[in-house]
Amino acid sequence: MKNMKTCCKSEQKSEVTCCERKKKRSEAEFKSLMNRLKRIEGQVRGVEKMLENDTYCPDILTQVSAINSALNSFNKELLASHMKSCVVNDIRAGNDDVIDELVVTLQKIMK
Numbered sequence: 001m002k003n004m005k006t007c008c009k010s011e012q013k014s015e016v017t018c019c020e021r022k023k024k025r026s027e028a029e030f031k032s033l034m035n036r037l038k039r040i041e042g043q044v045r046g047v048e049k050m051l052e053n054d055t056y057c058p059d060i061l062t063q064v065s066a067i068n069s070a071l072n073s074f075n076k077e078l079l080a081s082h083m084k085s086c087v088v089n090d091i092r093a094g095n096d097d098v099i100d101e102l103v104v105t106l107q108k109i110m111k
Contacts (some may be wrong), residue, residue, distance in 0.1 A: 022083075023085075023086060025081075029081055030067065032077065033074065033077065033078060036070065036073065036074045036077070037074065038073065039070060040067060040070045040071060043063065043066060043067045043070060044067060046063060047060060047063050047064060050063065052053075076107055079105075079109075083102070086098070087099075087102055
């Protein structure tokens, strides 16, 4: 899968910077990620109903913990795919800046 970058000229600088990046995913990857998100969405709706029904706090907290776990699993799957495709392809193409971008991304998601 190839990263598709649309570049534009910065209004304040004369350099060209990438303002929009996209990745074309395989059908299998797309379906897997979407299925995870749909399950998470259902879990969030379930917590909403629990709150509306005055459910006991620890029961809600348990469900929220499950949602956090599901989001972490989503992130792991997406990160693995990113590293196996985007990062590897950029390194092979001589773009070592992708390592710095990966480090910044990891720092953001590991807060």
